[in-house]
Amino acid sequence: MSGLEKQEADVVLLPDMNSEQQAALAKFKENVFTSSTMARFPPKYDDYALWRFLSARDFNQADAMEMLRDNLKWRKEHRADKVLEEYTPPEVLSQFMPPGWFGHDVNGNPVRYERSGIIDFPGLFRSARKEDIIQWRVVHMMEEALDRLDAASRAAGRRVDGLTFVLDLQGFGPSKVYRPAITLLQEIFAQLEANYPQVLKKVVIVNPPAIFPLVFGLVSKFMHERTRNKFHIVKSQAALESHIPHDQLLPQYGGEPSIPSAAEVKLSGGDIPKSMYLAARMSSDNLHKLNVGRFSSAQVPVTVADAGSVIRWEIATDYPVTFGLFFRGSEDITSVSQMETLVPSHTIQSNVVPELGGHECKKAGQYVLLLDNSYGLLHSKDVRYHLTVASPSGEIRDVTPPSETAAAAASSS
Numbered sequence: 001m002s003g004l005e006k007q008e009a010d011v012v013l014l015p016d017m018n019s020e021q022q023a024a025l026a027k028f029k030e031n032v033f034t035s036s037t038m039a040r041f042p043p044k045y046d047d048y049a050l051w052r053f054l055s056a057r058d059f060n061q062a063d064a065m066e067m068l069r070d071n072l073k074w075r076k077e078h079r080a081d082k083v084l085e086e087y088t089p090p091e092v093l094s095q096f097m098p099p100g101w102f103g104h105d106v107n108g109n110p111v112r113y114e115r116s117g118i119i120d121f122p123g124l125f126r127s128a129r130k131e132d133i134i135q136w137r138v139v140h141m142m143e144e145a146l147d148r149l150d151a152a153s154r155a156a157g158r159r160v161d162g163l164t165f166v167l168d169l170q171g172f173g174p175s176k177v178y179r180p181a182i183t184l185l186q187e188i189f190a191q192l193e194a195n196y197p198q199v200l201k202k203v204v205i206v207n208p209p210a211i212f213p214l215v216f217g218l219v220s221k222f223m224h225e226r227t228r229n230k231f232h233i234v235k236s237q238a239a240l241e242s243h244i245p246h247d248q249l250l251p252q253y254g255g256e257p258s259i260p261s262a263a264e265v266k267l268s269g270g271d272i273p274k275s276m277y278l279a280a281r282m283s284s285d286n287l288h289k290l291n292v293g294r295f296s297s298a299q300v301p302v303t304v305a306d307a308g309s310v311i312r313w314e315i316a317t318d319y320p321v322t323f324g325l326f327f328r329g330s331e332d333i334t335s336v337s338q339m340e341t342l343v344p345s346h347t348i349q350s351n352v353v354p355e356l357g358g359h360e361c362k363k364a365g366q367y368v369l370l371l372d373n374s375y376g377l378l379h380s381k382d383v384r385y386h387l388t389v390a391s392p393s394g395e396i397r398d399v400t401p402p403s404e405t406a407a408a409a410a411s412s413s
Contacts, residue, residue: 056197123272162201
């Protein structure tokens, strides 16, 4: 049963709206109910969820519907409805990036603490795959946030409509301006904007370093202005307590040391031991090898017999490489410029941690995995990879690699 269906028996608390916005929400709800693509609606989604998507698109019906459709597809791919019950993060994430929930802000919004200044980003990227970081830091965290917001709203008898972050940047120096970390933070905020609109209420920055304007400029490059305006820098205790009451602060941020529950809160940060690095635990027996020379690229063909099959890949390299996935309609086609793009070519930091991903194939035929070193001025790239195809029946087969010579000969323009 969806949230829209079960809310008949529940009280759904909504933010204040004028008459035009109320009418727009009623129309949007009607459009959602009559749309065949909305048949499988998430259990957590009610009128308030619809309001979030509608307001994020300035009450434009068509834009909000498109955003919602994209979100439902994303939720299915990330199993968001079941993530709190089914997902167990790798030990490195639960130990060095724990949830950090404590108290509420002056508006009753739940507060979450993050000590980004002392997170070991290089160690993190060597010990956790990006998809696990996203699953833990976006999907799991925000599904828990939705539950906390709902509980807080019912306790207060009004809509508590946002999550507050306290972002501690003490220790964040130039050495922390690490490209994979900046790229990850950009992606995290993009995922939050696209899939949890209007849930982030504010980000309170404490202990900002001198390089904060530079870092914020990089991280916020693709943010919506609405999101950028939610960041607040505080440089005094009084300024911090204008956002979070004194009795709701953790002791290390000026709160009362006698609060028993505060001692149970674990915060992020700390050096990750090398024994937890993935590279140290990888089994090269399952990986095929390929060398991609300077100014060249290689294509690895993958034949898919059944529509609905899933191609999955694991890629490790000695230097960053450009990766993409394409559908080739005919074996006569050798240039990716003539193929259908499925995963656009982009640089992967597979020299830091193996790149792990997958794609559901909408049709049978031949697919092409591209490993591109066309812009490699100094180095050829040693690539180790493992490919599988899982059929709709559940059968999983390894992809037999072409010879290194054949793959390189299929280099594309």
